[in-house]
Amino acid sequence: MLISIIIPTHNDGENNIFFQTLENLRSLKNIEVIVVDLDSKSDFLGKIKNYSITYYSVPLQSRGKRLSYGSKRANGDIILYHHPRSLIDIRAIDFLKEHHQSFHWGALTHNFIEKRWFYKFTSWYSNYIRGDIRKIYYLDHCIFVKKHILDEINHMPPHEIFEDTVLCNLLKKVYKPIRIEFVSQTSAIRFEKNGIVFQSCMNFILKLCFAIGISTKK
Incomplete structure (x- = not known):
């Protein structure tokens, strides 16, 4: 059972969470890590060359298109x-391998690294309301899905934003998702940088x- 982990990157040369993810994944077997990058810089390329990953540099502005580009080239079942600013509990990988016959798609449990x-x-709402009730998970939950299902729907939708929402809407029409208890911890950098009120209004x-x-696109 091979698991392909697709990480879309853009200006992540100083993203310590992304590099911690690569470090955490080093010890795992039967995985492949595919990084699909936009506008690669020399410092970024220099930092990732020591990791066992498959790397693509593509002129695709849409994150959805980069995710789709990676999963179409993946070899995993x-x-x-994987969100580039999320840290997952790597025990989730073994769980997916061991229980692959009991699910079609799903997501990890969301949490923020910063504690407010x-x-x-926000995490509670994401997990129990938007996730468990509405069956919508964002990329920072780190969504997993069997590849043969993605092949049927032509992989991640190419939308400029909300590609994760569109994907979940497509998947939930035919398969019920599961949310596993292993955590995906995500940086709240947008809230921290822009302010909670401004970012919340922008999200709304x-x-x-x-x-x-x-x-x-508009």
Whole structure:
């Protein structure tokens, strides 16, 4: 049972979480790590050359297109779409291998690295309301799905944003997801950089535009 881990990167040369992920994955067997990068820089290439990964540099602005590019070239039976600013409990990999016959797709349990009440509430909502009830998981949950299912739907949708939402909407029509208890810890860098109020308002506006059908490119 081979698991392919697809990580989309862009300006991640100083992203310590991404490099910690590569370090954490070093010891695992029967996995392949595929990094699909936009606008690679020399410092980034120099840092990743010591890791056993498959690397692609592609002129694809859309994260969804980069994820799709990677999974179409993957050899694994299971695809794990891995957010570049998330750290997963690597025990999840063994769980997926051992229980592969009991699921079609799903996601890890979300948590933020930074500890604030707002972040805890956001994770709770993401896991139990948007996830368990609505069956929608974002990329920072680290979504996993069997490759033959992705082949049927032509892999990750090419949308500019909300490609993870569109993917989940497609998948949940035919298969029920599972959320496993192993944690995906994600950096709250956007909230920290832009402020909780501003970023929350921006997220709401984007979700509203998506809901009423405005194109994701616009």
